Amino acid sequence: MAIWWARSSSRTIANHIRKCMNYKGGFMEGAVANQSCWSLLSLSHRGRPVSMPSSRGTALCSVQRFKSTVAETQLDLSSSSESDEEQSLDFPGGKVTYTPEMNFISESSNKRVPCFRVLNDDGQLIMDSDFPQVSKEVAVKMYSKMVTLQIMDITFYEAQRQGRISFYLTSAGEEAINIASAAALTEQDIILPQYREPGVLLWRGFTLQEFANQCFGNKADYGKGRQMPIHYGSKQHNFVTISSPIATQLPQAAGIAYSLKMDNKKACAVAYIGDGGTSEGDFHAGLNFAAVMEAPVIFFCRNNGWAISTHVSEQFRSDGIVVKGQGYGIRSIRVDGNDALAVYAAVSAAREMAIHEQRPILIEALTYRVGHHSTSDDSTKYRELDEIDYWKMGRNPVHRFRNWVQSNGWWTEQQETELRNSIRKQLLQAIQVAEKTENPPLTELFSDVYDHPPSNLQEQEIQLRQTINRHPNDYPCHVSV
Numbered sequence: 001m002a003i004w005w006a007r008s009s010s011r012t013i014a015n016h017i018r019k020c021m022n023y024k025g026g027f028m029e030g031a032v033a034n035q036s037c038w039s040l041l042s043l044s045h046r047g048r049p050v051s052m053p054s055s056r057g058t059a060l061c062s063v064q065r066f067k068s069t070v071a072e073t074q075l076d077l078s079s080s081s082e083s084d085e086e087q088s089l090d091f092p093g094g095k096v097t098y099t100p101e102m103n104f105i106s107e108s109s110n111k112r113v114p115c116f117r118v119l120n121d122d123g124q125l126i127m128d129s130d131f132p133q134v135s136k137e138v139a140v141k142m143y144s145k146m147v148t149l150q151i152m153d154i155t156f157y158e159a160q161r162q163g164r165i166s167f168y169l170t171s172a173g174e175e176a177i178n179i180a181s182a183a184a185l186t187e188q189d190i191i192l193p194q195y196r197e198p199g200v201l202l203w204r205g206f207t208l209q210e211f212a213n214q215c216f217g218n219k220a221d222y223g224k225g226r227q228m229p230i231h232y233g234s235k236q237h238n239f240v241t242i243s244s245p246i247a248t249q250l251p252q253a254a255g256i257a258y259s260l261k262m263d264n265k266k267a268c269a270v271a272y273i274g275d276g277g278t279s280e281g282d283f284h285a286g287l288n289f290a291a292v293m294e295a296p297v298i299f300f301c302r303n304n305g306w307a308i309s310t311h312v313s314e315q316f317r318s319d320g321i322v323v324k325g326q327g328y329g330i331r332s333i334r335v336d337g338n339d340a341l342a343v344y345a346a347v348s349a350a351r352e353m354a355i356h357e358q359r360p361i362l363i364e365a366l367t368y369r370v371g372h373h374s375t376s377d378d379s380t381k382y383r384e385l386d387e388i389d390y391w392k393m394g395r396n397p398v399h400r401f402r403n404w405v406q407s408n409g410w411w412t413e414q415q416e417t418e419l420r421n422s423i424r425k426q427l428l429q430a431i432q433v434a435e436k437t438e439n440p441p442l443t444e445l446f447s448d449v450y451d452h453p454p455s456n457l458q459e460q461e462i463q464l465r466q467t468i469n470r471h472p473n474d475y476p477c478h479v480s481v
């Protein structure tokens with residue numbers, strides 16, 4: 001879990017609460033700079049004060065929150081005529097017209113929501129495409145990072161097969177989503193990944209050595225070897241540490257985004273999630289919170305067709321994920337996740353709206369998980385090889401982007417060969433160094449959660465040491481006890 005984030009973020013929120021508390025008769029006077037955008041509403045229940053622990057014990061006070069800019073008006077019938085007005089119900093949240101017709105809203109529309117793209121399958125620009133200019137420098141960096149991600153996946157996957165690391169999970173087929181979404185953001189935007197987005201971290205400058213250290217769980221790993229491989233995190237790069245329980249990052253993203261809003265930051269939170277993750281309760285809690293709190297967060301759903309062996313047709317009956325946004329009052333778009341320019345354009349626009357209009361945005365990117373779910377899976381047991389080949393060859397996001405970059409005269413065959421050779425060498429070197437680096441000492445297994453480990457943890461540590469001493473051959477000799 002992202003301990004560093006939880007600590008610094010809760011401190012920010014606590015500071016805000018403290019700033020706003022003026023301890024006079026329960027309700028607090030706003031003591032923040034932009035007081036006009038605060039209302040005296042509690043976070044837990046409108047208009048009612050909530051109990052907050054304070055240094056003087058539990059005090060009755062109110063927590064202020066930003067006033068909604070749209071909630072009271074969004075359902076109003078702005079264009080309704082006098083007679084319509086008479087036929088409407090003045091309901092909390094806005095007026096609702098009456099109708100004598102008993103119409104059930106259809107479970108689906110006749111047409112599926114179209115998918116925004118800029119490049120065709122051959123990497124040629126589609127006429128009248130709506131996309132921001134991408135400079136040669138950015139385009140070449142994007143392509144180079146996509147290739148780096150590909151080679152990193154191949155190399156670590158091989159290392160797992162050789163028994164050098166315990167687990168791995170590739171992003172094959174989703175390189176454009178990884179790199180193009182990262183390119184459209186700034187370093188100040190806080191990333192809350194699911195797990196198939198290491199390219200975002202790569203884009204931000206996490207080195208191949210840092211990736212290798214985490215996968216090998218050595219002393220240089222920021223998580224001190226306590227997480228499975230691929231659970232990266234970086235405070236420096238505003239990348240919240242990956243946690244295995246799916247979708248937990250979504251309500252956290254709503255909270256982080258709200259914190260950015262309170263701090264008046266020109267940044268947003270970006271939470272990635274898979275199609276399978278949208279079935280978790282946290283997905284719905286996260287979206288609803290973000291909508292109601294008008295939090296600047298982008299929910300980026302990678303719909304790659306599969307959640308391990310569960311096909312999307314068994315996951316939901318809606319037209320994918322994009323339509324779920326409206327149910328929560330969130331602006332949404334469906335984009336071709338294998339088109340780097342379309343992803344870049346959609347995320348750039350989403351970021352702009354999220355920050356300047358202070359609202360959440362939902363993006364559904366259609367793509368395909370070309371690899372197995374992870375090294376613990378064999379996807380040929382539940383899907384056709386033809387299907388995999390179609391996406392791997394016919395709809396490959398890296399080939400497609402390369403065609404566009406090359407058609408601009410920005411990339412040559414020679415650059416391609418040099419880049420691939422150089423990345424391969426760097427990776428082999430990083431793996432060798434990571435493998436030779438000492439593992440974290442055993443004490444680290446029990447550190448960093450509590451200031452003073454509770455008695456049950458202390459007992460566990462003693463028991464573990466005794467067990468290792470009794471069975472030294474069953475434990476790695478290079479871990480210092």
Ligand SMILES: Cc1ncc(C[n+]2csc(CCOP(=O)(O)OP(=O)(O)O)c2C)c(N)n1
Nearest residue numbers: 196244245246274275276277304306307308
């Ligand atoms: C709360 C929770 N339930 C189940 C799992 C087991 N699990 C790990 S990955 C996964 C599939 C997720 O699929 P999806 O969200 O589509 O992401 P993808 O792997 O396709 O990128 C499941 C069910 C988990 N880690 N956490």
Ligand SMILES: [Mg+2]
Nearest residue numbers: 274275306307
């Ligand atoms: Mg999936």
